[in-house]
Amino acid sequence: AQSVSQHNHHVILSEAASLELGCNYSYGGTVNLFWYVQYPGQHLQLLLKYFSGDPLVKGIKGFEAEFIKSKFSFNLRKPSVQWSDTAEYFCAVTVDNFNKFYFGSGTKLNVKP
Amino acid sequence: GAVVSQHPSWVICKSGTSVKIECRSLDFQATTMFWYRQFPKQSLMLMATSNEGSKATYEQGVEKDKFLINHASLTLSTLTVTSAHPEDSSFYICSASWSQNTEAFFGQGTRLTVV
Numbered sequence: 112a113q114s115v116s117q118h119n120h121h122v123i124l125s126e127a128a129s130l131e132l133g134c135n136y137s138y139g140g141t142v143n144l145f146w147y148v149q150y151p152g153q154h155l156q157l158l159l160k161y162f163s164g165d166p167l168v169k170g171i172k173g174f175e176a177e178f179i180k181s182k183f184s185f186n187l188r189k190p191s192v193q194w195s196d197t198a199e200y201f202c203a204v205t206v207d208n209f210n211k212f213y214f215g216s217g218t219k220l221n222v223k224p
Numbered sequence: 225g226a227v228v229s230q231h232p233s234w235v236i237c238k239s240g241t242s243v244k245i246e247c248r249s250l251d252f253q254a255t256t257m258f259w260y261r262q263f264p265k266q267s268l269m270l271m272a273t274s275n276e277g278s279k280a281t282y283e284q285g286v287e288k289d290k291f292l293i294n295h296a297s298l299t300l301s302t303l304t305v306t307s308a309h310p311e312d313s314s315f316y317i318c319s320a321s322w323s324q325n326t327e328a329f330f331g332q333g334t335r336l337t338v339v
Binding site (some may be wrong): 153214215 | 258317321327328330332
């Protein structure tokens with residue numbers, strides 16, 4: 112079965128620190144990869160997605176992620192976090208071109224001002 | 225982006241009663257909607273795929289007689305939790321998209337508490 116692993120459950124950073132959140136998936140076929148963010152009390156919002164092409168994907172709010180196929184990874188990065196980035200981040204995959212999502216367990220990010 | 229709305233946002237019900245949650249795509253037609261649930265400190269888990277005009281497809285381990293899904297139109301899917309028990313208390317989220325390989329939009333979720 113497909114699975115998505117997020118290794119960091121809770122991350123605390125100070126403003127201006129760099130961020131990297133890990134995401135690994137287990138599926139050998141065609142995958143589409145996503146990072147979603149959920150601010151307190153709000154909907155899931157799409158940060159970025161990878162379907163094909165350049166494995167370095169840039170998203171909204173200065174986030175980027177790199178798809179490394181050989182490592183089955185899709186880590187999320189941001190060079191300098193802000194207090195407003197405090198939220199929960201979910202990595203997700205869809206397989207075989209369907210919109211059926213498999214989510215990681217999420218990472219809560221707290222950014223201290 | 226497209227808007228998906230869930231109603232209600234939160235509901236408290238008594239054990240043994242049934243609760244209906246609605247998921248609407250407000251500005252696009254969604255042939256497929258998905259229902260997820262999220263337990264505290266856990267990830268979103270796919271429960272079922274809701275296809276307009278046909279029976280829903282349930283993930284392994286999800287009781288189809290307990291979680292009734294109806295997708296009667298291209299803009300509305302409903303999830304009914306029948307004979308709710310306290311262990312059904314969870315956060316239920318739907319998503320909708322208009323085609324494969326396109327972004328799925330999520331509803332704001334429904335917090336169900338069964339007392």
